[in-house]
Amino acid sequence: MHPVILWTALFCIVLAEKSPRLKFTVQEPARFHFTKPQNYMTMYHQQGSNVLYVGGQAVIYMINFTQKGVQEKQISAVTDEISRQSCLARAVAKIECDNFITVIEKVNDTFVVCGTNAGTPKCWLLVNNSALTDMPDNVQRISSSDISPTFPSQRSVSLSAGGSLYSALSAMGKQIGSIRRTYSSKKLLKTENKWLLSEWAEYKRHLSTTSNSQTPKSTMAKTKELSKDTRNKIVDLHQAGKTESAIDPQFAGAAVIPATEKFNEEIYIFFSEINKTADLDEEPYRARIGRICMNDEGGTKTVLPDSWTTFLKARVRCGAGSTPQQYNNIKRAFVLISPYRIGVMYGLFSNAWGTTVVCAYSIQDIDQVFVKSKLTGYNSPLNGNRHGTCGPKNHTTAQYPKRLEVIRDHPEIEDVILSVGEAPLDLPTEDHFTHIVADSVLAVNDEHYIVIYLGTEQGKILKVLHTNEEVFIISQYSLFHNEGPIINMAIDSQKGHLYIGTAMEIQRLPLADCSRYGDTCRECILSRDPYCGWDLTKKRCLAVPANYNVTTGGLLQSLDQSNASVCGDTAALKIRSTIPKEVQMHKDGPVLLPCPVRSYHATYSWEKDNCIKRYPCTISGSSCVLGSNPDLPLKEGVFRCMATESGLKQEVVSYRLVFNAGPSATSSATTLALSVLLAMISFCLQ
Numbered sequence: 004m005h006p007v008i009l010w011t012a013l014f015c016i017v018l019a020e021k022s023p024r025l026k027f028t029v030q031e032p033a034r035f036h037f038t039k040p041q042n043y044m045t046m047y048h049q050q051g052s053n054v055l056y057v058g059g060q061a062v063i064y065m066i067n068f069t070q071k072g073v074q075e076k077q078i079s080a081v082t083d084e085i086s087r088q089s090c091l092a093r094a095v096a097k098i099e100c101d102n103f104i105t106v107i108e109k110v111n112d113t114f115v116v117c118g119t120n121a122g123t124p125k126c127w128l129l130v131n132n133s134a135l136t137d138m139p140d141n142v143q144r145i146s147s148s149d150i151s152p153t154f155p156s157q158r159s160v161s162l163s164a165g166g167s168l169y170s171a172l173s174a175m176g177k178q179i180g181s182i183r184r185t186y187s188s189k190k191l192l193k194t195e196n197k198w199l200l201s202e203w204a205e206y207k208r209h210l211s212t213t214s215n216s217q218t219p220k221s222t223m224a225k226t227k228e229l230s231k232d233t234r235n236k237i238v239d240l241h242q243a244g245k246t247e248s249a250i251d252p253q254f255a256g257a258a259v260i261p262a263t264e265k266f267n268e269e270i271y272i273f274f275s276e277i278n279k280t281a282d283l284d285e286e287p288y289r290a291r292i293g294r295i296c297m298n299d300e301g302g303t304k305t306v307l308p309d310s311w312t313t314f315l316k317a318r319v320r321c322g323a324g325s326t327p328q329q330y331n332n333i334k335r336a337f338v339l340i341s342p343y344r345i346g347v348m349y350g351l352f353s354n355a356w357g358t359t360v361v362c363a364y365s366i367q368d369i370d371q372v373f374v375k376s377k378l379t380g381y382n383s384p385l386n387g388n389r390h391g392t393c394g395p396k397n398h399t400t401a402q403y404p405k406r407l408e409v410i411r412d413h414p415e416i417e418d419v420i421l422s423v424g425e426a427p428l429d430l431p432t433e434d435h436f437t438h439i440v441a442d443s444v445l446a447v448n449d450e451h452y453i454v455i456y457l458g459t460e461q462g463k464i465l466k467v468l469h470t471n472e473e474v475f476i477i478s479q480y481s482l483f484h485n486e487g488p489i490i491n492m493a494i495d496s497q498k499g500h501l502y503i504g505t506a507m508e509i510q511r512l513p514l515a516d517c518s519r520y521g522d523t524c525r526e527c528i529l530s531r532d533p534y535c536g537w538d539l540t541k542k543r544c545l546a547v548p549a550n551y552n553v554t555t556g557g558l559l560q561s562l563d564q565s566n567a568s569v570c571g572d573t574a575a576l577k578i579r580s581t582i583p584k585e586v587q588m589h590k591d592g593p594v595l596l597p598c599p600v601r602s603y604h605a606t607y608s609w610e611k612d613n614c615i616k617r618y619p620c621t622i623s624g625s626s627c628v629l630g631s632n633p634d635l636p637l638k639e640g641v642f643r644c645m646a647t648e649s650g651l652k653q654e655v656v657s658y659r660l661v662f663n664a665g666p667s668a669t670s671s672a673t674t675l676a677l678s679v680l681l682a683m684i685s686f687c688l689q
């Protein structure tokens with residue numbers, strides 16, 4: 004036996020810190036299965052409750068998560084027969100001739116529910132949590148097709164704020180995109196068509212000039228390396244260029260931006276627009292933030308009578324500096340904000356190759372850009388109260404017809420909004436993200452830490468700590484039996500729950516999932532989970548309570564860096580801690596000793612007889628396996644699997660290998676011991 008062999012692979016895993024530190028597979032019940040796949044789903048959840056409303060195909064599920072399990076109630080929402088027949092007669096995709104629920108929102112105390120109703124959108128009120136009733140006649144001129152998209156695949160955003168419903172519908176087919184106030188006692192307002200469509204006419208012009216100079220062949224060649232999704236989109240774009248159908252804008256989210264003065268409250272709407280000058284091998288988008296004031300009451304009889312008088316849009320950039328690696332298509336957005344308007348906006352972006360990244364933006368930065376920038380195409384000085392900024396009612400409207408004309412003709416600002424650190428967050432790029440939410444967590448040092456939750460195409464959830472310096476992937480959860488993409492998520496910071504939906508299942512996860520980190524101080528601290536702290540008296544990893552008192556506290560955390568030395572002597576004492584499990588085997592028999600890998604940020608190795616000899620292990624799935632082979636026979640003795648992380652070494656598991664007399668003397672106990680080990684391995688290898 005060459006000593007060299009022993010020393011070659013001492014540390015089996017030195018994994019990228021970019022990977023999740025822990026990987027959890029959750030097999031607990033608290034989940035709800037749909038009887039048929041719900042490929043489109045809308046969610047409504049009120050903070051602090053245990054009930055999730057899920058709008059699916061012709062049905063609303065009220066899912067009540069209780070101590071005993073999940074209670075479910077279905078409220079039927081079928082399409083009326085006239086709409087269905089007329090849809091079947093004209094629709095290309097017959098599958099869309101059903102009532103897909105697209106909106107569930109509570110406006111004051113009224114539940115507004117809307118669905119596609121087989122291509123003829125319709126809204127109802129949900130009464131007593133049990134039945135849908137038609138909208139009462141006294142509701143002002145409500146047009147369901149302004150609230151709900153016509154088809155389930157048409158992206159839309161609804162936001163209930165200040166007793167009004169705001170709706171953004173993406174363009175599709177002959178329908179152009181819009182941002183409206185739709186259900187309100189205030190004046191119902193909308194965007195001017197050209198505010199969201201202005202690029203479109205130019206893009207078509209651009210296409211008609213480029214298609215003259217480019218043969219279809221070279222177009223094919225150029226688009227070959229692109230993702231299928233993008234190829235289809237480009238084909239759509241070209242076809243749309245010829246027909247009159249619109250695809251611009253596509254909405255990604257909306258949020259209320261609070262203010263200390265009520266008249267300064269705003270709504271941000273996130274969307275992608277076509278970039279008319281993009282090359283054929285680029286994803287032809289640009290990301291946008293649109294902004295409106297909540298107290299907007301529209302213009303005068305002659306200028307912008309039914310339109311916003313405060314709408315402005317800005318370009319958002321996600322990508323490193325001036326590199327060509329830009330992510331132009333914003334897919335989702337989530338805003339974390341305090342009542343004092345301090346906050347962060349997270350955007351999920353993709354590029355033409357289908358790579359998804361997350362960019363973070365400071366709300367104060369966004370404010371500054373909106374305050375300081377010139378309006379595109381408008382060169383006169385902006386005196387006094389700027390166009391598009393909020394103000395008391397009498398500021399914005401009738402007295403300033405000139406201003407209204409400027410607003411009407413110049414909806415865009417020139418400056419570009421840059422992300423924090425001017426680059427996407429350092430997250431694994433092999434994961435394709437589909438959804439994002441975030442939470443601000445008060446840690447035991449009385450500071451707030453941000454935790455981001457990312458849903459992936461493979462049905463996994465990443466839990467990520469985002470500090471000023473870095474991102475740290477606390478864990479990855481595998482929650483679902485079917486590995487479909489995460490379609491929707493809702494976060495309840497008040498109750499501490501994350502609701503997650505795939506086409507087949509709904510799952511709920513506690514935000515403070517501290518018991519999973521193990522029962523040592525070191526494991527608790529190295530988790531770097533701001534929801535959890537090590538309780539010095541109870542000697543357990545516990546959730547930081549809402550009323551935690553910083554001075555009398557007694558919980559330990561180390562969030563800014565992985566540093567378990569805060570645990571003091573307790574960590575050192577744990578080093579030789581496991582009781583070796585006895586494994587009997589024949590002298591020349593095969594043996595495989597498994598060591599479960601917990602932290603993917605640790606390095607693992609095997610040691611024999613208190614470190615006299617060291618052995619390499621082979622990583623198989625979530626196990627570090629030590630096996631005998633002719634080059635490296637295992638002798639009798641104690642084998643310990645050691646994990647080293649953050650400068651500290653810890654024993655994970657140990658075995659005492661004992662040779663028995665020979666094959667003839669193999670007792671049933673020995674066979675059992677071996678088969679148990681092999682079973683453990685096959686479990687770990689799954």
Ligand SMILES: *[C@@H]1O[C@H](CO)[C@@H](O)[C@H](O)[C@H]1NC(C)=O
Binds near residue numbers: 054067069074
């Ligand atoms: C949910 O279940 C709990 C416990 O059974 C019950 O008290 C509560 O009323 C239910 N909520 C709804 C909305 O059905």
Ligand SMILES: *[C@@H]1O[C@H](CO)[C@@H](O)[C@H](O)[C@H]1NC(C)=O
Binds near residue numbers: 133136
């Ligand atoms: C809702 O409940 C109220 C009071 O219990 C009842 O009067 C009303 O008829 C119910 N409405 C519907 C649509 O069930």
Ligand SMILES: *[C@@H]1O[C@H](CO)[C@@H](O)[C@H](O)[C@H]1NC(C)=O
Binds near residue numbers: 111167186187189
């Ligand atoms: C919501 O409540 C507010 C305050 O009570 C009221 O002014 C407003 O009209 C209500 N909204 C709707 C849509 O009824």
Ligand SMILES: *[C@@H]1O[C@H](CO)[C@@H](O)[C@H](O)[C@H]1NC(C)=O
Binds near residue numbers: 280285288318
């Ligand atoms: C559109 O795409 C072109 C080509 O990549 C790029 O140079 C330009 O900056 C983009 N324009 C906007 C407004 O995004």
Ligand SMILES: *[C@@H]1O[C@H](CO)[C@@H](O)[C@H](O)[C@H]1NC(C)=O
Binds near residue numbers: 395397398
């Ligand atoms: C707008 O109204 C406020 C009070 O509502 C008043 O103090 C202010 O002077 C008014 N401004 C203008 C320009 O009329």
Ligand SMILES: *[C@@H]1O[C@H](CO)[C@@H](O)[C@H](O)[C@H]1NC(C)=O
Binds near residue numbers: 552553554555
């Ligand atoms: C925390 O505990 C200290 C000491 O008991 C007490 O003086 C202080 O008021 C407590 N703080 C809060 C916020 O409850």
Ligand SMILES: *[C@@H]1O[C@H](CO)[C@@H](O)[C@H](O)[C@H]1NC(C)=O
Binds near residue numbers: 564567
């Ligand atoms: C870890 O924490 C200890 C005690 O708080 C401190 O003395 C030490 O410098 C820290 N180590 C690192 C690498 O920051």
